[in-house]
Amino acid sequence: MREIFEGVYELKGRILTKNLDKGKKVYGEKLIRIDGEEYRNWDPTRSKLGAAIKCGLKTMPIKKGGKILYLGAATGTTVSHLSDIVGKEGEIYAVEVAPHSMKRLLQLCETRENIIPILADARNPAEYQEVGKVDVVYEDVSHPEQASIMNKNSVFLEKKGYGLFAIKSQCIDVIKSPLQVFKEVEKELSEKYKIKEKIDIDRYEKAHRFLVLRKKE
Template identity: 55%
Template structure:
């Protein structure tokens, strides 16, 4: 097992995290035993963060002991891999607006000590400001105002803090050329962030651009 980044592993072209709860799976992923540790297969077709890793992210800001604000936690699949990476001394604040997804999310969080479910709208960061400052903001909400949501949540980062965003072109404008959509989104994000890396997510996700951002 080769460690690509702290807590992120690869073997034979597949990606893994070290399972912090032996036997735990979110969606039937394979578990692999290696030298006394259990690894959980992380599928880049099912997780935009894993797709960004597969496509060559240069700097992975989510690391051991990170405190992460995760916007659009859905059923807790990718957040659970983030929870493996940050480990027991890290924290993952999982923001989700849909009550139905929240039910599954709570079930995942209950099994893990470092995931905190929060039923809230990511457009209203004032509703969860008690989380305090974080090391990384991660956003995966398919919303026409993705960039504005990220800028609003930049308040949780210090200068130089990192943010990661998966931009879904079709959710912002279903008919406009993705390159034009990305240009507009980047302009809005530039109010609060410098762009450190741009990663197109094809072939794992069509018309998605992943950005590594640093707070100005």
């Protein structure tokens, strides 16, 4: 096994994180014991960041002790791996608009104290402005205004702070080609961010691209 990023491991092609909540699975993932430690398999078909890692992500701004604003947390599949990585000293502010997903996310927060659930619409950052500055804004919302949401939420980042962003082209326009949609989304994001990496994650999620961003000003 080797550590490919802080708190992220690779073993025989599988991506793993060390389980912060020992003995518990979050979404049916495999638990693996190695040298007395317990790891959780990070399924790239269930998490776009997991897919981006498998497809060659180079920059991983999520680290131990980090403070993350996560937009579109759903039931907490990817959030749970970020919770493993940032550990007990870190914080993940998990924003989700759908009450039914929030109900399951709340169960996760009962045992993972580093996840702070926020029932809010990510189009209105004023609803959760008390979060303050974070190291990374992560966005995976299925919403046609994906890019504008990421631009609005740049207020939580300092200059050169990182953004991680999953583009779902079919959520934005089903008629245009994914490449055309990616181009338009990237242009809109360039108002606030520099694009550091572009990773096509088609292998795991049809017509999706994952971006690593850095805030301009």
